Amino acid sequence: MPRTKGDHEARRRDVSEAVWRVLAARGFGGLSLRAVAAELDATTGLLTHYFPTKRDLVKHALDLLEERSGARPRRAAEEGLPAVRAALLDILPITDAAVDGNRIWVSSWDAALADPELSGDHARRYGRSRDRLRDMVATAQRLGDLPPGDPGRVAAGAQSFVLGLAVQALFDPRAFPPRHQVELLDDYLAALACAPPAGGGPPPPS
Amino acid sequence: MPRTKGDHEARRRDVSEAVWRVLAARGFGGLSLRAVAAELDATTGLLTHYFPTKRDLVKHALDLLEERSGARPRRAAEEGLPAVRAALLDILPITDAAVDGNRIWVSSWDAALADPELSGDHARRYGRSRDRLRDMVATAQRLGDLPPGDPGRVAAGAQSFVLGLAVQALFDPRAFPPRHQVELLDDYLAALACAPPAGGGPPPPS
Numbered sequence: 001m002p003r004t005k006g007d008h009e010a011r012r013r014d015v016s017e018a019v020w021r022v023l024a025a026r027g028f029g030g031l032s033l034r035a036v037a038a039e040l041d042a043t044t045g046l047l048t049h050y051f052p053t054k055r056d057l058v059k060h061a062l063d064l065l066e067e068r069s070g071a072r073p074r075r076a077a078e079e080g081l082p083a084v085r086a087a088l089l090d091i092l093p094i095t096d097a098a099v100d101g102n103r104i105w106v107s108s109w110d111a112a113l114a115d116p117e118l119s120g121d122h123a124r125r126y127g128r129s130r131d132r133l134r135d136m137v138a139t140a141q142r143l144g145d146l147p148p149g150d151p152g153r154v155a156a157g158a159q160s161f162v163l164g165l166a167v168q169a170l171f172d173p174r175a176f177p178p179r180h181q182v183e184l185l186d187d188y189l190a191a192l193a194c195a196p197p198a199g200g201g202p203p204p205p206s
Numbered sequence: 207m208p209r210t211k212g213d214h215e216a217r218r219r220d221v222s223e224a225v226w227r228v229l230a231a232r233g234f235g236g237l238s239l240r241a242v243a244a245e246l247d248a249t250t251g252l253l254t255h256y257f258p259t260k261r262d263l264v265k266h267a268l269d270l271l272e273e274r275s276g277a278r279p280r281r282a283a284e285e286g287l288p289a290v291r292a293a294l295l296d297i298l299p300i301t302d303a304a305v306d307g308n309r310i311w312v313s314s315w316d317a318a319l320a321d322p323e324l325s326g327d328h329a330r331r332y333g334r335s336r337d338r339l340r341d342m343v344a345t346a347q348r349l350g351d352l353p354p355g356d357p358g359r360v361a362a363g364a365q366s367f368v369l370g371l372a373v374q375a376l377f378d379p380r381a382f383p384p385r386h387q388v389e390l391l392d393d394y395l396a397a398l399a400c401a402p403p404a405g406g407g408p409p410p411p412s
Contacts, residue, residue: 027316029235107316110233113309113376123378156374156382157390161363164370168362170319172329176362184363191397 014040015050019061020068024100027107031061058111062118065104066125072097081145081189084136084158088185091162093169094178102166130155146193154192161188220246221256225267226274230306233313237267264317268324271310272331278303287351287395290342290364294391297368299375300384308372336361352399360398367394 018039022031033051037044051057077086093102112118133155140146146154165184169176176184224245228237239257243250257263283292299308318324339361346352352360371390375382382390 027320029316029320103319107319109373109377110235110313110316113313114233114235119377123381126374126377127381153390153393157367157371157393160370160374160390161367161394162370163373164366164368165363167315167369167373168332168366171315171325171332175329175333184359184366187359187363188367191400194397194400 012050015047016060016064019057019064020104023061023065023104023107027103028058028061028111029107031057033057055115058115058118061104062108062112062121065101065108069101069105072101079136080140080143081193084133084140084146085185085189087133087136088158088162088189089182091166092178092181092185093166094181099170099173102170106167106170126159130159133159158188158192161185218256221253222266222270225263225270226310229267229271229310229313233309234264234267234317235313237263239263261321264321264324267310268314268318268327271307271314275307275311278307285342286346286349287399290339290346290352291391291395293339293342294364294368294395295388297372298384298387298391299372300387305376305379308376312373312376332365336365339365364394364398367391 015036018036019031022035022039026035033044033047033054036057037047040047047057051060072090074090075086077083091098091102093099108122112122130152134152137146137151137154137158141148141151162185165176165181169181221242224242225237228241228245232241239250239253239260242263243253246253253263257266278296280296281292283289297304297308299305314328318328336358340358343352343357343360343364347354347357368391371382371387375387
């Protein structure tokens with residue numbers, strides 16, 4: 001029987017699922033055509049059809065990571081500081097799915113830093129994420145939830161905070177259970193709300 | 207001529223230097239006996255004498271990373287908030303040597319997360335770093351530079367902030383030149399200084 005387009009797409013989905021499972025279990029350092037083939041119970045020959053080189057496999061894994069991160073369910077929240085808080089909570093490894101996603105993101109950094117093109121792609125991904133956060137911060141400032149100042153600078157700081165917290169929580173989940181991660185984020189946001197203006201903005205109206 | 211103990215130690219230092227150069231250029235993902243041998247202009251056979259397995263090489267690289275991080279020059283600062291700030295500046299990639307060190311730390315996370323023993327070692331390393339920071343925060347609180355509250359919680363937040371800032375600066379050095387990293391750290395510290403007490407501590411004396 002001839003293969004249909006539907007077969008082909010189903011097969012691609014299976015391959016992507018297998019890549020994801022390998023990444024969640026072993027990270028980018030453990031990602032290889034052989035490991036994905038074993039996960040699929042297929043031959044490496046079949047996989048070279050999808051990924052002629054190891055680098056094609058890594059690029060696919062990074063695209064998959066971005067796609068799945070983009071498609072993950074988001075917390076609903078009112079605009080202003082609650083929206084900023086929800087967006088930051090969406091990043092932290094406080095659910096099983098978010099632990100897997102963070103594990104894979106953190107593990108991608110080694111592969112990405114070793115390759116200028118992949119590193120540039122990552123820089124753009126984090127830049128877009130900061131831009132989204134910056135717009136939420138600007139709204140929170142407009143609503144008076146946060147003091148005035150450069151919203152891009154506040155967003156860069158907030159993204160730094162959650163990325164570093166995620167790294168520490170991955171290595172030491174007992175010291176950073178979800179409840180404690182949320183407490184630390186709330187400490188951070190409380191400090192932001194009381195902070196002097198960042199970036200030389202005007203003082204708050206008295 | 208028989209080899210002396212001095213020869214042997216000099217050789218070990220050469221091997222460690224070569225491991226470090228491979229890590230700085232390619233990260234843990236690019237670390238292999240072959241790459242270190244090429245860097246040393248030696249045979250992989252010689253290296254298996256030092257590192258019987260790839261995992262021994264990775265463990266040596268992690269020990270080397272800890273040793274070099276521990277031995278790096280530190281900024282001098284008065285106790286209190288200046289000491290906290292100096293310790294955080296010592297972590298950020300704002301000098302060439304600190305860029306290499308951070309590049310290698312970040313790249314180590316993939317290798318470490320894939321191995322429970324290495325992951326536990328990393329968790330202990332970050333725990334010790336938070337403990338040192340906690341003691342500095344407690345002093346800053348005692349001196350009135352920071353509001354009262356759980357100093358361990360403040361240290362965990364501050365360490366998160368600089369780790370995440372380091373990651374972003376590695377990927378996007380143009381968006382995060384050293385001057386901007388320092389500004390963002392100073393925004394963070396200014397917010398901490400004005401923050402309500404973390405961890406349910408008593409309110410500051412009025």
